[in-house]
Amino acid sequence: xxxxxxxxxxxxxxxxxxxxxxxxxxxxxxxxxxxxxxxxxxxxxxxxxxxxxxxxxxxxxxxxxxxxxxxxxxxxxxxxxxxxxxxxxxxxxxxxxxxxxxxxxxxxxxxxxxxxxxxxxxxxxxxxxxxxxxxxxxxxxxxxxxxxxxxxxxxxxxxxxxxxxxxxxxxxxxxxxxxxxxxxxxxxxxxxxxxxxxxxxxxxxxxxxxxxxxxxxxxxxxxxxxxxxxxxxxxxxxxxxxxxxxxxxxxxxxxxxxxxxxxxxxxxxxxxxxxxxxxxxxxxxxxxxxxxxxxxxxxxxxxxxxxxxxxxxxxxxxxxxxxxxxxxxxxxxxxxxxxxxxxxxxxxxxxxxxxxx
Numbered sequence: 001x002x003x004x005x006x007x008x009x010x011x012x013x014x015x016x017x018x019x020x021x022x023x024x025x026x027x028x029x030x031x032x033x034x035x036x037x038x039x040x041x042x043x044x045x046x047x048x049x050x051x052x053x054x055x056x057x058x059x060x061x062x063x064x065x066x067x068x069x070x071x072x073x074x075x076x077x078x079x080x081x082x083x084x085x086x087x088x089x090x091x092x093x094x095x096x097x098x099x100x101x102x103x104x105x106x107x108x109x110x111x112x113x114x115x116x117x118x119x120x121x122x123x124x125x126x127x128x129x130x131x132x133x134x135x136x137x138x139x140x141x142x143x144x145x146x147x148x149x150x151x152x153x154x155x156x157x158x159x160x161x162x163x164x165x166x167x168x169x170x171x172x173x174x175x176x177x178x179x180x181x182x183x184x185x186x187x188x189x190x191x192x193x194x195x196x197x198x199x200x201x202x203x204x205x206x207x208x209x210x211x212x213x214x215x216x217x218x219x220x221x222x223x224x225x226x227x228x229x230x231x232x233x234x235x236x237x238x239x240x241x242x243x244x245x246x247x248x249x250x251x252x253x254x255x256x257x258x259x260x261x262x263x264x265x266x267x268x269x270x271x272x273x274x275x276x277x278x279x280x281x282x283x284x285x286x287x288x289x290x291x292x293x294x295x296x297x298x299x300x301x302x303x304x305x306x307x308x309x310x311x312x313x314x315x316x317x318x319x320x321x322x323x324x325x326x327x328x329x330x331x332x333x334x335x336x337x338x339x340x341x342x343x344x345x346x347x348x349x350x351x352x353x354x355x356x357x
Contacts, residue, residue, distance in 0.1 A: 029221060036061040037069070037188055039212030045199060046206035046222045053202075057195055064191055067099040068183045070122065070132040078132075080172070081122060081180035088172040102183040102190055102299075103172070107160055109186070109303035113319065117307035118278035120157055122180035123149045128283055130274040131182070146281040152178040153278055188214045189256050189302030196298075208250075209298075216254035216298045227251050232292050232329060233259075246329075246341075248350040254298035258305035259290030259331075275309045286312040287332045289339070293320065294327040294347060301326075313342065320344055 032054040033042040043057060069075045076092070076099050079085045085092075093100050106119035125131040127149055128138055158181075159173040183190075188211045195209045196216045206219030208228045217228035227249035248255075260275050277284040291308035295301035304326060308316035313332050320328035327346035333339055343351065 032057065034058055036191065036211060037065065038071070039188070041191070041195070041209075041211045043195060043199070043210075044208040044228075045204045046219065047204055050202065057198070060194055060198060061191055064098045064187070064194060067096045068102050068187050068190075070180075070182060070184065077181055077183065080174075083177050086174065086177065090170045093170050093172065098190070098194070100170075102186060103160070103181070105186060105190070105299055106181075106183060106303065107155070109300065109307065110155055112323070113304070113307035113311075115155060115278060116310040117185065117303050118153065118155070119181050119183060119185075120153050120155065120179055121276055121278050122182035123152045123178060124276045124278075124281050125182055125274070126180075128274075128276060130276075149178075150281045152176050152180070153281070185258075185306040186299045186303040188212050189254070189298035189300070192216050192254065192298040214254075214256040214298050214302055215250065217250040218252050220251070230255055232257060232331075233290070246351060248347075253294050253296065254301050255292055255294050256298055256301035256305045257290055257292040258302075258309045260285060260309060275306070277310055284310050284312075287334070288313040288316060288330060289333060290331045291316055292329040292347075294329075296325055304328075317342060317344070 029044055029046055030049050031042065031044050033040060034054060034057070035041070036058075041057075041061070043053075065072060065075065067076045070078055070081065072078060073082070076085075076088070076096050080088055088096075088099075103119070106117070109117045110119065122131060124146070126133045127145065129136045157175045157179040159171075159175075192209045192211050192214050193216060195211075196207065196218065199207045199209070200218075206222060208217045209215065213233070215230050217230070220227050228251070229247050230250045231247040232255075258275070275284045276282070288309060291305045293301040293305045293308065295304065304320065304323070308319065308328065308330070311319060313330055317328065317330060320326050321344055327344045329341065329343045329347045329351075331339060331341050
């Protein structure tokens with residue numbers, strides 16, 4: 001599979017409405033914030049206030065959600081998942097750049113992770129109560145049901161070769177109606193990158209974009225070249241969202257964290273997490289509590305962080321070490337429940353001398 005680059009298309013009407021002078025003076029840090037994808041977003045940038053920026057950012061994120069959100073019935077991905085569109089033809093795909101970009105990147109990450117990241121996992125995510133269907137804990141595991149759903153999971157269940165071999169004739173098909181796509185493991189990161197690309201088109205070169213804890217930063221905060229900093233949460237179930245294990249400078253990079261310590265439920269003393277193993281069909285729960293990945297773009301960091309949680313500590317560390325543009329920071333527990341950290345060489349260089357544990 002050849003390497004695919006994903007792209008952003010910014011509506012010209014939106015761009016011209018908010019465009020600022022490329023020589024924007026570096027005055028103070030401006031902040032806009034709102035809600036998207038079931039969480040918050042916050043954009044901080046160095047410069048003058050831009051009238052209408054929040055409206056434009058909101059519009060970009062709404063457009064993204066209308067293509068990739070499984071929670072919106074009319075979104076393109078939902079129409080494909082629910083059978084309204086058994087196949088998506090070339091004309092539709094070319095008119096849906098966000099869907100296509102998420103699909104192409106998901107396939108690229110799936111290949112790089114030996115399919116431990118798998119965008120066809122949606123039927124299992126729904127079964128275990130973590131998807132777009134009504135939230136319900138599985139009180140009695142139906143192994144036959146899990147096995148039947150596994151029939152719909154796998155990259156071989158969708159026809160995507162034409163997307164890679166002949167982009168001018170792209171079409172997406174699926175073998176079974178029950179096969180469904182899920183981009184939730186990269187969509188927030190993609191949203192971060194989308195907003196960041198828009199800021200750059202406005203001539204903003206010092207910014208910090210955060211959607212639900214997935215972050216990209218460029219430039220600095222302006223005061224003595226002070227870098228933007230991002231905190232990595234303590235992976236404890238009773239920890240407050242603001243409790244941080246460590247904070248690192250983030251310079252022209254993105255970081256995304258995946259973990260099983262918040263999105264889970266417990267039945268009869270057994271915990272079920274939202275990370276589903278695409279090879280077993282069951283929630284994955286190991287001693288790896290969180291994986292934070294540094295990358296050039298946030299969508300890639302997001303996807304690899306998810307794959308790491310499926311792989312477990314040792315395999316995840318080995319995977320990230322084989323990727324030249326990625327660095328990783330892993331928090332895990334020992335047999336006594338004590339927390340420890342492990343980081344790749346590039347990530348270690350960003351850490352303070354004294355870590356939290």
